[in-house]
Amino acid sequence: MNLSGVLVPLITPFAEDGEIALAALEDLAYAALDEGATGLVALGTTAEVATLAPDERQAVVEICGRVCRERGATLVVGAGSSDTRGSAAALLALKDRADAALVTVPSFVRPSEAGVLAHFAALAQETPVPLVVYNIPYRTGQSVGAATLRRLGELPMVAGVKHAVGGVDQDTVTLLADPPEGFAVLAGDDPFFSALLALGASGGILASAHLRTARFAELARAWGAGDVAHARALGHRLSVMSASLFAEPNPTVLKGVLHAQGRIPTAAVRLPLIPASQASIDAVLRLL
Numbered sequence: 667m668n669l670s671g672v673l674v675p676l677i678t679p680f681a682e683d684g685e686i687a688l689a690a691l692e693d694l695a696y697a698a699l700d701e702g703a704t705g706l707v708a709l710g711t712t713a714e715v716a717t718l719a720p721d722e723r724q725a726v727v728e729i730c731g732r733v734c735r736e737r738g739a740t741l742v743v744g745a746g747s748s749d750t751r752g753s754a755a756a757l758l759a760l761k762d763r764a765d766a767a768l769v770t771v772p773s774f775v776r777p778s779e780a781g782v783l784a785h786f787a788a789l790a791q792e793t794p795v796p797l798v799v800y801n802i803p804y805r806t807g808q809s810v811g812a813a814t815l816r817r818l819g820e821l822p823m824v825a826g827v828k829h830a831v832g833g834v835d836q837d838t839v840t841l842l843a844d845p846p847e848g849f850a851v852l853a854g855d856d857p858f859f860s861a862l863l864a865l866g867a868s869g870g871i872l873a874s875a876h877l878r879t880a881r882f883a884e885l886a887r888a889w890g891a892g893d894v895a896h897a898r899a900l901g902h903r904l905s906v907m908s909a910s911l912f913a914e915p916n917p918t919v920l921k922g923v924l925h926a927q928g929r930i931p932t933a934a935v936r937l938p939l940i941p942a943s944q945a946s947i948d949a950v951l952r953l954l
């Protein structure tokens with residue numbers, strides 16, 4: 667398993683009849699890996715996972731798993747909920763189907779940081795695959811500070827964190843100054859990818875990397891190699907594109923752009939998301 671470089675959380679393309687466009691999904695998966703991504707994330711937020719039926723989720727994981735196996739790439743699968751027992755059951759179902767699970771900090775419940783730690787400690791005892799904690803307080807309503815993130819990173823089956831706090835705050839700097847041994851800190855807010863790499867993040871899980879995948883991979887390599895001048899300039903350019911992609915709720919703009927490029931059959935999203943405006947889509951197309 668490789669939790670460095672760029673992992674692409676795939677969108678779920680829909681056909682005219684509203685069903686998943688499986689062939690287009692497979693094409694996106696191959697394209698991401700062939701253009702330099704180290705892995706894929708199936709069933710992330712970007713996949714509109716909340717709207718997918720169980721059989722649809724299974725089909726997505728099967729396609730992503732097959733493509734990753736063929737390419738020798740890492741597959742991370744989104745799993746779990748705000749219910750610890752239910753999350754443990756969902757993780758058991760990933761045995762032999764994923765290299766790692768992306769597990770969001772329990773949302774809406776706001777269990778306290780001690781509760782978050784207890785949740786992941788319980789999951790770490792039962793999970794058959796390593797866990798990547800998804801820390802995204804502006805979606806979950808639960809903040810997790812650097813001290814708790816360090817303790818999470820010391821749990822035996824916790825391999826990393828997808829860190830998406832909407833900026834570069836003191837906890838981010840503190841964590842990256844001294845992460846636990848073998849604990850991968852992955853940027854989860856696309857516009858801050860370059861900034862987190864500069865601070866020592868191992869990579870990122872980035873919806874934006876459906877586009878210009880090779881350049882995002884190049885950015886990770888440039889920071890890793892200490893090529894600061896190149897990394898800084900490239901990072902600024904990609905960050906502008908990422909910010910435009912997130913001008914409306916993810917993945918609505920991204921889907922509009924992929925459709926305009928002819929890579930997916932429709933730009934459709936499922937409610938409660940609504941399609942992005944043409945102005946937002948055009949703004950990204952102008953930057954490509």
Ligand SMILES: O=C(O)C1=N[C@H](C(=O)O)C[C@H](O)C1
Pocket residue numbers: 675707709710711712713854855856871872873874916917
């Ligand atoms: O699905 C994901 O994983 C991602 N989701 C984030 C979000 O929608 O908030 C964005 C990030 O690029 C990856």
